[in-house]
Amino acid sequence: MDAQLVAFTGVAAGMVAMPGADFTVVVRNALASRRAGVACAVGVAGGLLVHTALAVAGLAAVLVAVPVLYRTLQIAGGAYVLYLGVRAVRGALRPQLAAQDPEGQPAGGTGRSLRQGFLTNVLNPKAPVLFLSLLPQFVPDGVPVLTRTFLLAAIVVVMALLWFPLVALLVDRLGQWLRRPRTTRAVEGVTGGALTALGVTLLAEPLAH
Template sequence: MENYYLFVLMSIFLIILPGPDTAVVTKNTLLCHRIGGIKTSLGILCALLIHTMAAVLGLSAIIVKSAILFSIIKYAGAVYLIYLGAKILWSLMKKGEKEEVHVMIPDNEKTPCFKQGFLTDILNPKVAIFFLSFFPQFVKPGSGTVFPFLIMGITFTLLSAVWLFIYIYLIHHISALMKKPVAKHLIEGITGSIIIGFGIKLALEKAN
């Protein structure tokens, strides 16, 4: 493996770019507070580790090369993202004090934050494509890929964890300042729309 520090620097810039994971973490942090964001992040990190092992074992290459497998995973992920976004928007359409209280103070135990984070990342085949297109750039020609891919995957996951926990901290404290229901509903509506947008974008994308 070569240029490890360059890999770390590039990974940091890529990780902080907004994506489906960021949108889901934002939504669950706003709805379920800090614990919801942490559970969602843990689900995402578990999925990243699985993607790492898939890249190491060569499974990601199979998925990328198989149009059928790629399409199945891609559309499953797209449908799930659209479902999450639509669920948020539907909850905001419900009027009345009871519905508003339910939206504002959800039951953390009933909100599958971990599962939402895990499925959002594991059902995104673009992550597999990213690993297989980004990681080889930092491997010496002619050398093995198993150990370098494993190191890079773990590094990428750890950097993602640091960023997600910082992001959750910021979102939690920003949301604490937004006491008015209208402000929270606006943010939830925007987040739901963004998640649906990412779902549609994923469905329209093709493997390179």
């Protein structure tokens, strides 16, 4: 048994399942509909695919080497997450918006949900840097680096494709309770507050420099 591969699988599962912007945006879309939640989940996995591909290609190193590019991506990602958070908070405060998606459009659009999941993940500049530093730790001596790194990247994407749709389906399963007007507004408020706080945090670091 490949002990390092088993260890990496556990690390990858923990990284993917850790609550954050990806988790929050999937939950919000799943409240609109099962289809929207699953589409958002697939979008998140697509973003992870981009990050892992960049790490495999070594392009993520460019973000570390070019501070201006890294800060630009930080600002773009923080601004997008903040935007989603503010929309969610507004939806919680205005009941008539409760059935809308995070961009204020009528719920149920799989294309919008897919895009939200993808952008929320792909605009996170810390992800490619994390993968760039993490993946090499699980490449044993004597093993073809490219093949092994592709395998590790595939594990991360598969984990995302399993976890986030599961979250969406669970939220949909609890939908009868979660979609009650009062509960929906509470969830909107909590997830919106979390996204807003995360967006502010993401923006604070690059703007402070």
